[in-house]
Amino acid sequence: MSVAANQKRVFLQLRSRLLPLDRRFPERLKDALSDRRFGGRDRRLYRELAFTAARLRRVWPEHDDDFIALVATACAATPDTAAFRAAFARGPGFFRQSCQSRQSPAIPDAAPRRLPEHGQGCPCHLTDGKSVPRELFPAWALEPGRPAASPATAAALLSRASLWLRLQTATPAGVAAVEAELAGRGWPVERFEALPTAWRLPPDAAVTSTESYRDGRVEVQDLGSQFLIETVAPAPGGRWLDACAGAGGKTLQLAQLLGPQGRVEAHDIRAAALAELRRRAQRGGFANIRTLATLPPAESEATEGGGYDGVLVDAPCSGTGTWRRAPHLMHCTTPEDITRAARRQRELLDRHAPRVRPGGLLVYATCSLCDEENSRVAAGFLEAHGDVFEVRPPVRTFGFAPDACGGLTILPERYDTDGFYVVAFHRRG
């Protein structure tokens, strides 16, 4: 994908409609791109340029349109290394230094489109991953226990996210049909060996336009998100509550793993998200999912029928693990937001813990990379409920080392994912 002169002009006009970079950025972007003169290809390009611009916001001189256009061009879907170097060389202080100090380019000149190998990290054009480009992050994010504290994680968070699919069909014929359709579109598919349902596509593949997606044979779900449920390995046939289900990314995965004999009850405070969840469940042919706009009091669960086999609290969080997909959050999240999120997460865990039957699991997950929302919430919960709950070590770790609480931090640089945290508590029987 290259960027023509008129596309640069259009993007620079769009750009003014996207600021300020606050929580409404995705909404503004959607609005700006709803213009009927744009085709699908244009939309994907402008979207990616807007995301790149958001990543560079801190060092991006608003008045220097020429520089912006150059950097944006260089960072577009197929990065042009030469153009990118030129942008570095012409840019303000940070970029010039970075260009001069760099002995070898961050991405190879040859085959810039190549996806990184699994385990080799994410392609990042802004840093070589050996030192943190401090200029690009808010100061609080660089502190220990925060998302950009390590150079490798910081580099990953500045890079473009890949597109991960979760296969919802298990039959050889179904899998072959998906494979054939994706190949027919010219998209190279990479399978994640340790999790055969996870397939990676190039980031700009328009997967929602495929039959495979429309028929529910594939869903879009980040690999890191898929790991969370896999670390728990829920037993088939169980009855689970997805207490913060949103539009159901993990509900669908849970329902697939529990199988037709199992069931998932999905709750969220957002009715629109639950409506989307129902559409996705229907598309995927899941008869074992039910949405609940309200939940009965936890006490009734504990007394009637003994509660759930598993309760997933995929809690609302700062989203600091999702900066690859939501770079605006880097600019509008504050340390106070993180403290507030941690308080809410703990409240949700306390509230849902009684819904777990004796012998069952309470799974806590976030898409945050802040200790305050992760291991510290887990430690606080254990301190208060250690008489009833104990840590259940992860069944699968995918090579990540459990922390002192038995929780896993899914680091984005390792497998080209978003960042997450997950820990499972077992209710003593």
Ligand SMILES: C[S@@+](CC[C@H](N)C(=O)[O-])C[C@H]1O[C@@H](n2cnc3c(N)ncnc32)[C@H](O)[C@@H]1O
């Ligand atoms: C991290 S998102 C969930 C993502 C979802 N599980 C998925 O896999 O796609 C957190 C969700 O919690 C919901 N939420 C916030 N406060 C809540 C509450 N008090 N009870 C239930 N859900 C809540 C939000 O609406 C949001 O959808």
